[in-house]
Amino acid sequence: AQSVTQLDSHVSVSEGTPVLLRCxxxxxxxxxxxxxxxxxxxxxxxxxxxxxxxxxxxxxxxxEAEFKKSETSFHxxxxxxxxxxxxxxxxxxxxxxxxxxxxxxxxxxxxxx
Amino acid sequence: GAxxxxxxxxxxxxKGKDVELRCDPISGHxxxxxxRQRLGQGLEFLIYFQGNSAPDKSGLPSDRFSAERTGESVxxxxxxxxxxxxxxVYLCASSLAFSVxxxxxxxxxxxxxxxxx
Numbered sequence: 007a008q009s010v011t012q013l014d015s016h017v018s019v020s021e022g023t024p025v026l027l028r029c030x031x032x033x034x035x036x037x038x039x040x041x042x043x044x045x046x047x048x049x050x051x052x053x054x055x056x057x058x059x060x061x062x063x064x065x066x067x068x069x070e071a072e073f074k075k076s077e078t079s080f081h082x083x084x085x086x087x088x089x090x091x092x093x094x095x096x097x098x099x100x101x102x103x104x105x106x107x108x109x110x111x112x113x114x115x116x117x118x119x
Numbered sequence: 120g121a122x123x124x125x126x127x128x129x130x131x132x133x134k135g136k137d138v139e140l141r142c143d144p145i146s147g148h149x150x151x152x153x154x155r156q157r158l159g160q161g162l163e164f165l166i167y168f169q170g171n172s173a174p175d176k177s178g179l180p181s182d183r184f185s186a187e188r189t190g191e192s193v194x195x196x197x198x199x200x201x202x203x204x205x206x207x208v209y210l211c212a213s214s215l216a217f218s219v220x221x222x223x224x225x226x227x228x229x230x231x232x233x234x235x236x
Contacts, residue, residue, distance in 0.1 A: 038222050049122075050162075050210070050227040057222070096161060100222050106175060107152060107225070109162040 008033045010099045012110035020118045025084040027113045029071075029097035032078060039080045040098040041071055044112075050096070056080065067091070092117045121145070123228035125211050131234045132201055140196040140231045144213030149191050152225060154210045155180075162210060168194060169216065201235045208232050 013028040031037055041053040054065025061073040071082045080097060097110040124143045132138050144151050149170045154162040164178040168188040179185070183201075188194035198205055212225035 040224075049229055050212075050225075052224045055224065106167065106177060107164050107222075109154070109164070111161040 008035075008037070008099050008106070008108050010097050010108050010110040012095075012097050012113045014113050015111065016114050016116065018116040018118065019087045021089055022086050025069075025082070025087045025091065025115065027082040027095050027097075027115065029080045029082065029110060030078055031080060031097070031099045033099055038100050039071075039073060040100075041065065041069070041080075041082050042096045042098060042109075044094040044096065046093070053082070053095075087115075087117045089117050089119065091115060123211055123213050123226050125209075125228040125231050127231055128229065129232045129234075131236065133236050134203060135200055137197065137199045138201055138233065140198075140209050140233070142194045142196070142211030142213075142228060144192070144194070144211070145226055147191075147215070148213035148226070149216045150214045150223075150225075151188055151194050152212045152214075153186055153194070153196050154212070156208045156210055156230070158207070165196070198233075201233075203235050206233055206235045 009032045011030045019025055039056040042050045043053050044050045053069050054063045054071055056063045056073045064070045069084045071080050073080055092115055094112045094114050096112050100107045123145055126141045130138055151168040153165040155165055156162050166186045167175040183199045186196045208230040210230045211228045214223045214225045
């Protein structure tokens, strides 16, 4: 069975400070992991994905995530937050060769000026 | 090119009525997903289509929910005898078929906001 847990429902940071959005997963198979972002009144957009290649994955807009198998984690980071990063972020797991896609409950990121 | 489109964008219905939601995937995308997103929550997987293979219906919450897709084209999600708890945004996504590296990026439509009175 697969599951994904986003450890924080809300994260608030100041502009220019680092961002850390935490995600832990559970998968009986070799997982594929994604982060998607949902801006207000906009559709979901892929930030980055891990599919068993390099464990440090770089995405769009300066975001990156590191796959840590021993910790079953796939945390999303960014060195310096921008106001435009304020949105809802979803961690997603599926297993390579599988179809069912499991979304986390989401983390809402607030960025203060 | 055109993205994933969904219609209607909003649907208000009375409890007990049937509704049909439509999704037009990106041309050439063989995989199609339906999700439900309740207010303030994450996406709940409903059903997955891949080409002409049997769909994965494991996420459908009850037998009131059904979906069809003909080939690699339009899909319809039907909810019979709607209940108030069916109120949500219903999202459709499409993607290319799986590669050897695993699943591909899903491209999402704008969603249909369903309100059951």
